[in-house]
Amino acid sequence: AQTVTQSQPEMSVQEAETVTLSCTYDTSENNYYLFWYKQPPSRQMILVIRQEAYKQQNATENRFSVNFQKAAKSFSLKISDSQLGDTAMYFCAFSDSGGGADGLTFGKGTHLIIQP
């Protein structure tokens, strides 16, 4: 079974700063997918970014980028020019090579607070 670990329960930064959220995972598979989800106070789960393990290039989506280290089984999320609206819980998630057909495995989350 896969496991996902987020070691930072809470982080706080000033608006416009850059922040990095950490995630490590454990799997014996070679092909898989990794995701970062955002959960604002509304509870809605919002996909922020995804990474396919077979791609060496790190994924980017506007101000969000990842640092994917396959050998180290590390998948961190970098948020540049942080905004007040980025305040939320952030979850790292893993999916097997079936693209999530058997469901996602989530970490416990990091509560990110952006201070004005």
Add this chain to the structure above:
Amino acid sequence: NAGVTQTPKFRILKIGQSMTLQCAQDMNHNYMYWYRQDPGMGLKLIYYSVGAGITDKGEVPNGYNVSRSTTEDFPLRLELAAPSQTSVYFCASSYVGTGYNEQFFGPGTRLTVL
């Protein structure tokens, strides 16, 4: 498209009561999922379905039942509610074909068992 809808949004149950959480999607997705999120934790998979008439257990299925009679609907049944089932429940769906398949989540149902 309404996406994934869940009812009710909130519910309080007494120990031993039963209820059904409703989930529907209008995106013609073949896969549907139920997750629970306990306070301070990530989501854990309860059950999932690969199509009408086919369901399978996830990580935490005990105390729950599901059915999938149509492509659109995937209700979650709680029998004999217990305080340990106090949680937020999320339904999700995806179209699984080849490659990556994004899961779309509903807004969640907050359930309290007292």
